[in-house]
Amino acid sequence: MPKIKSLLISTLLLAGILAGCNQAPAENKSSAPESTSTSTAKTDTPAWPRTFKDSLGKEIVIEKKPEKLAALWYFYPEILVALGEPPAGSTEKEFLASLAYLKGKLDSAEELGDKVSPSIEKILSIGPDIILATEQHEKMYDSLEKVAPVITLNTKDIYNDWQYGIRTVAKIIGKDDEAEKVIDKMMNDITTGREALKPMAGESVALILSWDGKTFNVLGEGNPVYKLAFDKEKGLGLTPDHKFTGTNNEFTAFEGISTVQADHIFLIGDITKKEALMNDLQQSKVWNNLNAVKKGNVHLMDTSAITGGPLAIQYALQNITDALRK
CATH class of the missing domain: 3.40.50.1980 (Nitrogenase molybdenum iron protein domain)
Structure with a gap:
């Protein structure tokens, strides 16, 4: 656990807070993959197949709805659970399962190891349709790609804007409408809280x-x-x-x-x-x-x-x- 906490501290405080805050919001948005939108209007994304352009500029053709997802960074399981699609495997499962809103939600997920250096063998064992990675996995990208198609998203983009994060992941798994429902409910709750x-x-x-x-x-x-x-x-x-x-x-x-x-x-x-x-x-x-x-x-x-x-x-x-x- 100390190792996990140390990595999480580094990610949240240094990558998320310090690095992210040195850019203006407009700059953060411009670095987001072109395939996503932060508007509240519904998007006309085709069903399947669909093409997704990730943060590396790679265009990944998703032939059908992914059934098994390997989540290699801590925010993916949370987003997937919010969309009603828990991952087949996740890094840092023990720590994530201790969070209030993920207790009991990752029981069926396989542990994939450390989020910075996940186990290729464990990822291979779950037979994922898609591997959800970040720029932190650049050095192992070629190895991951041999297992399944890899979609890379930028950690700052997702950490700085939870709406962008859920919308982007929703496009990958075909839950666009569900993402809008989650966002609408959340914003209504925030408005109600602000008034109260x-x-x-x-x-x-x-x-x-x-x-x-x-x-x-x-x-x-x-x-x-x-x-x-x-x-x-x-x-x-x-x-x-x-x-x-x-x-x-x-x-x-x-x-x-x-x-x-x-x-x-x-x-x-x-x-x-x-x-x-x-x-x-x-x-x-x-x-x-x-x-x-x-x-x-x-x-x-x-x-x-x-x-x-x-x-x-x-x-x-x-x-x-x-x-x-x-």
Whole structure:
């Protein structure tokens, strides 16, 4: 598990937050495969066969609806489950199956190993129709292609925009209409939540990520949970702690957390499941002097909130609105 967490931290905080946030939203969209659209209008995608152009510019002809999918990156299983099509095999299955919204959903999936270096033998054993990969698998692309057609999507594109992610995967498996239903429901729920939380306009919120109770990051712009919480049109329109803007704010020493002045803190990450870590935190004078702690406004969300996919957004939405609704 430490290895899995280390890889996930690197992916989410460095690839998703730091790299993704250095580009303007328009630039992120321009890098997306041409075969996808972020408009809410239904697309006139033919049934089968259909041609999909992936992030490498490769055109893959999909002769019929894929029945067995090998998911090599952590966001694919979440998206596939949201579309009602769990993968036949997934990397990091043990970790993913622990997430709140994937418990019991990956029982039939085979474990394919580490997401950076999945097992070719295990992938071959499930006989996939399509292998869903990312740019992280470039070095093993030729080996993967010998097993089954490989579709490569860019991690930043999907992490930065959950709607783009579900629409794109839906095109691959022929669930375009289902993707629009998921998006419509989610956006309706977000709108409802934004209206319900209007009385919160005068209170500020900070989203703090910690895995070990020692290193803390105040999540910033570009993080999917940040967008959900603070975007005025596509999110809940909450007020962020004014001292923390930009991308990601990591404290080099625990004492740095004393600068957080928010009225509410959402503490996110593996720490929330570790009783010993939480007890240590609650014994800290620095922690107990925080504005939100004094007010009794510390809310917990586990790792399920930060994968950036549709089910993670739904999980975070439910937790935030339940905690703040008055």
